[in-house]
Amino acid sequence: MRSATVKKALGLQDSPHLHGKNVPAYESDPTVLEWLHDVFPSMGQVGEYFVGLLPFMRWIRHYNFQWFLGDLVAGITVGAVVVPQGMGYAKLANLPVQYGLYTSFMGVLIYWFFATSKDITIGPVAVMSTVVGSIITDVQKKHPDIPGPQVALSIAIMCGSIVTFMGLARLGFIVDFIPLPAIAAFMAGSAITICSGQVKQLLGETASFDTSTSAYQIIINTLKSLPTSQGYDAAMGVTALAALYILRSGFNYGARKNPRFAKLFFFLGALRTVCVILVFTLISFAVNHHRRKDPAFALVGTVPLGFGHTGVPVLTGDVIKLFASKLPACVIVLLIEHIAVSKSFGRVNNYTINPSQELIAIGITNLLGPFVGAFPATGSFSRSAIQSKSGARTPFTGIITACIVLIAMYTLTAGLYYIPKATLSAVIIHAVGDLIVPPNTIYQFWLISPLDAIIFAVGLIVALASTIPNSIYATVCLSVVVLLFRHAKAPGHFLGQAWISDRNSERPLFLPLDETEANPSIKVDRPRPGVFVYRFSEGLNYPNAGHYLDNLVQTIFKHTRRTNAEAYAKKGDRPWNDADSSDKDVSHLPVLRAIILDFSAVNNVDVTCVQNLIDVRTQLDRRSAPVPVQWHFANVKNRWTKRALTAAGFGSAPLQQVASANDDKARSDVEKGSVDMSVSSEVCDKPTEDGPRPFFHPDLTSALQKVDEYLALYPAE
Template sequence: MSVLKQWGKQVIGYPEVQVPVISTKDYVQRFAHNPAGKTKSYLFSLFPILGWITRYNLGWLTGDVIAGLTVGMVLVPQGMSYAQIASLPAEYGLYSSFVGVLIYCFFATSKDVSIGPVAVMSLTVSHVIAHVQDSHGDRWDGPQIATTLSFICGFIVLGVGLLRLGWLVEFIPAPAVSGFMTGSAISIAAGQVPALMGISGVNTRAETYRVIINTLKGLPRTKMDAAFGLPALVALYGIRMLCDHLTKRFPRRQRIFFFASVFRNAFVIIVLTIASWLYTRHRRSAAGKYPIKILQEVPSGFRHVKQPEIDPELLTALAGQLPIATIILLLEHIAISKSFGRLNGYKINPNQELIAIGVTNTIGSVFGAYPATGSFSRSALKSKSGVRTPAAGILTAVVVVVALYGLTDAFFWIPSAALSAVIIHAVADLVASPSQVFSYWRVSPLEFVIWLAAVLVTIFSSIENGIYVAVCASLALLLIRIAHPRGAFLGKVRVRLDNNKETRDVYVPLKTNGVNNEHLDILPPAPGVIVYRFEESYLYPNCSHLNSTLVDYVKENTRRGKDISTVKLADRQWNDPGPRRGQHDLAALNQSLPILHAVVMDFSSISQIDTTAIQSLIDARNEIERWTDGPVEFHFATILSPWIRRALVAGGFGVGTSERLHHEIAPVVPYRDGRSSDANYEETTDDLESGKDLKRVDSASSVPGHEPVLATETPFFHLDLHAAVRAAERSQAVVDSSS
């Protein structure tokens, strides 16, 4: 094996050393290879528990038991609290809690995520119920609407996961999710303040700013509920702050203080439930009312286990609300699972996670559960408790079942104000910190604007509009960045290596954001040679941008081949009048510029190319050659994909200069009158389609005595940028010497 060939394979891993061209047969074989094995692997991947359950041990069991019981103690009061947000009876929050943690462990690829009721999803369910009932009256009650929503959203997400479309979630960036979550948390907290203070007559489903204003106006109507709600909120924050302080002061006992902080929710609920029982048990009015609002009867057990009733007319009524509910299920869960995967050093499978929450919500509808997804607070608690496997969810489910069957009598006396305090305390952690928001500004000011817009729209309009604005703005920014990517015309800088004896050329932009790199001694390419690097895949949204950038630069910095000032006005094109006769200064300026001989394009950042882009590149070549009034060489460096090579050859590139200036690879109107076929072009296309093995050679970097690397028929494709520029400058020197 030659040294050059070995270098091409092992050092840079150039993919086209082994496959200089690629055919349709290669494309089909890539997907049709070993279908039985791929099917078996796919089915096995649907149940990740099979990969770790056989290795389960006592060491894992200890961590799972502690984490499972700890999360269960928090989940029970939170589940009932979030059911209040969803405008559902408290038991439905417990149903969702049980199904979420139990079913998820069989399909999970994350050990930390805890599935169940969450604040944002609960508020969305409340809005969906209100929307349907406002439109159709009381034809369907809240639980039926919520259960149907759970079934349909779960089925949709399950389909997305099974079809492996989880990559769609990647189109929504972190600042958009953070802005939506921050605005939602503020909305939820504002909506719970009236219940915390016992203020009646406030429409908590209105816009957040209206809720805040009406709550302030209603402060004189504060009732005895505030005596339970405010102390609960103060106690929750006080216990956490005290435990954090003691942890710093006594680091050896941080485990004790951690669990003391964890159980603050249960502790506050127990204390206030006892206080509520002592205060209200003898104060029931003749109308059956109590002096403060309490939870009252919570049915024990699973009273609503049945086949879900899917009413077609209800589906029609829910149709407009399904996108927002589905997006929330996707966003929250994937964001949480990825976050804890990064934190704890493992990788999650987004598609499998979608399958997990899809199955969870679909089966949950049988138990009467409403939509559930990953919880930020409980997942963090589960992680900090030392969870080892997803099996911890089984212990959490046991805690919920015990509460459903054994503690419902005690739930009767839980004050609603205390549950509101638990909600406010939980959602406050979802608000982005100032340092996090400032980091958005430092990294990308445009994404900070998206974050701010999501927050403001959520507060002044609705959660639905907030998330739609965040998603649409993010997609718009993505399209703008794709359509107007960065690119640069390059020069070279000569740097010394570590031994300070040898030097090498490094290619850097001549200008950065339109400003010259004055601190670098950049040598431009030889006169008549242009080097351009395009920093994005070359596709239909941005190909016109590259065309314009390249052609405009050529017209501004190189000489026009024909002195148009000597051409009669009647013979000039209508859209290219040129200088008028007698304008000798413009003619002299044109003569002082170099004649363009070669364009070198660095394709190292281009991983995809399409038909429209090839046509645009053909158009750019035609415009440039009309400007120079002669052929121009197009050299391509560092082509990473054989499919890009195939596309360029199909467009007539790589094989030399093209005399077919009017060739169209993608004609909108296939005008054929008087046009003869190009035998050479058809032969090249046939070679590509058949996968003909071309002889390998690199005109710029071949080494005497060694086997060539690249194809002889494509001498204008080069292994690296240095070889491409050297070939273009060498060709320019030959032309200059001959002239």
């Protein structure tokens, strides 16, 4: 019974002709029906899919008071931070500050239903807000009559629809195609651009210039406009920024010097933004309470109470056309920041997120958010770090945070009026400053992979000289080009055989000849004369098949001679491109006998690469005529690859000796090596009229043994 189960798992069938202790069995070829069965989900998998759309159902039944305490502390801490940050990020999006509160509320309220991370908090973020702000500015330059909130809510709905579809289709793996250097360049370039755009308001400059252009233009215009700075605004901005950094440094120093109070210092540090906003708002209130019509410095102004913009958002095709070209950049920003943040916190806190489910979470958030006035939102790195360190136990933390934001929207709006705009700019600069990649990280990129460091540099330069979306496109496209080039030009290796001692025995080890030649301490036996062992390093498919096989043919031509030197009756019959010219002595070179291809790195093949193999076989058969070349394939793991090779004329399905699992003697014979467990064709040693049939082998050792047997039976003349 056990033997039958093993055979079924391996896709093997008993031969109708042979019976006994060691039953030969044929590995059946895969079929299209089998492929369809693997592609289409079963009813059980469909059920798991729908249950997985609401992950909270798995843990909510086990919710307890201890978890609630952790979530309560984390939720209150994050809520205190998200209120001022949300207002600041709304200004980045060129929207009234209340839209930041709407976005903060909806992000944390909806996410917990779909979350697979306990640490992530969704809401307005600096980079996405900047992209939305630039789109609003571009649209209003052409159509001043279109209000900014309408554009922002339309962007949220479109991005939410796209991301939700990607999540439902389980396309979360797409994020894996965006490498770390591209993400780092995007984040650093965005941070510098955001900081440079906030300096104008930080210093209270009255000169009029566009802060949505490229970073270098903003920096130049800011420096030119320094004489127009207002003293009171600059005082409220610069001192607030200095206070934020001084408080952070002080609390970090205190935590290092007094580890017992590290938790206390952490919470104080997390609340530093709230403290600074509160202090400077009180100062502003004292200064401007009796002069609201003519304040001494710029204030946030009136913030409507509660939800003043609820309703069905206006979505028109004309508005969508105006920003349609920017949608890919918006979607990429949503994906990059959220998935990168959630994966990093999952690794730190020992759990695994589901990228596709996370896409559903941010997609649904951006679909429903606009109904209460929320603009595009995604995962925030800074607030997620605070939530993680505050002791969040479950995604339910978002409900606590939503309650804090709701309380602020209905009770604190009068006080929000007096927040200085310069102080709000200081909060933004302080929040995004940590996104800038430190120099030691860039140097680490250079040490690991200089190409990745170059990609980072290109992305950063494009972000500063052009726009953030262009930086995303440049780094992603450049990374894809590098990936394709590495794949297309992947180096194949000719292998030799070395022997390593293992206790009292020796076992073979196959090493690349081009690498071992540089190390004389490694003794490598080259394959038999006229035999070549070749390994594909990064798969075999249409981009790299030509490169691999050209290298294979050129090396074989260089190290072998034609079997029949008199193949051309006349000198003029020789092709112009024949490498074996008549005046070159190649008699010392062996004739080509066999080729062993190591498919350990090959998962599947396509029509193009199989056709290239056929062309190479024809080309080499001419060289070895009248005896065709022996072809052997080792480490072929994929049954579809075997089927493809067989269908292309490289032989019939392999025959495998399978020892009966219930026969102790048979198992003993296998362990002693007296039973050949190699996968090979039925009787393929002797060439047939149609040419030799290949062998399929489980490893290179058995393949080389079969070649040795063939050479012993049919030595070269």
